[in-house]
Amino acid sequence: MKFINIILAAFIFSCQHTNEQQKSKVDFFENELLSNSNEPLLNIYYQSDECGEWGGHEETMVISRNDGKTSYELTYQEYSVNCDSMITEYSKYGYYARPLKELVRTTKVVIDEQRKQSILNFSTDMVKSKFNEPFTGHSGVILTISNSDSTFIISTWGGTDKHYLKLVSNLELDE
Structure with missing residues (x-):
């Protein structure tokens, strides 16, 4: 009987630990709260390919602390282009041609x-996606996606934008 109680108690504690792991907070911003810097914490940039080799419309997301430095906010900007x-x-690389862009929406x-x-x-x-990046x-x-001090940068060119569109949808930024 004592053996069954020990097994039952071990089972209950192991299940509780799993539930706690599933509900853990995402804390990859928490260390930045200690910093006094006013720079953005994270930048996300997207450029479509609707104008071919000249690029296309652009979208930016800038994640920074709010004025009270107690929480974070995301500023989303969308630019349209005329191909x-x-x-x-x-x-810094010299002259280049690009389509005329115009800011059409800003959301916080x-x-x-x-x-x-x-x-x-x-x-x-x-x-x-970086491991599957095609030659374009x-x-x-x-x-x-990068942070402001350039210690974290992941950039892809070509491939698909499905995970970016999923992010925009999950952040409820699409109209």
Whole structure:
């Protein structure tokens, strides 16, 4: 009888531990709360390929602390492009041509645990997609996720944008 009680108690404790693991918080932002920096914590960049080798519309997500530095917010910006209207710009790499872009939407949302998990899932998908990145010619979808001090950067060119579109949907940013 004592042996059965021990086995039953061990079983109950092992089940409780599993439930606690499943409900654990995503805490990859928590260390940043201690920092006094005003820089964004995480940047996500997306560029479609609707204008072929010239790129396409762009979307950016910037995750930073709110003014009270007690929680996080995400600022989402979407730019439209006119593929028939090319402009020339100068960057650190020299002159380049790109379609004229225009800011069409800015949205701010508070980052809760569900959104943190969506961002973590997106980061994991980015790593996986980097291993399957196809060789592209002169066009393709560009995706980048990076932090502000450049110690974390994952960038893909070509491939699919399905995990980015899933992120936008999970963050409830799509109209």
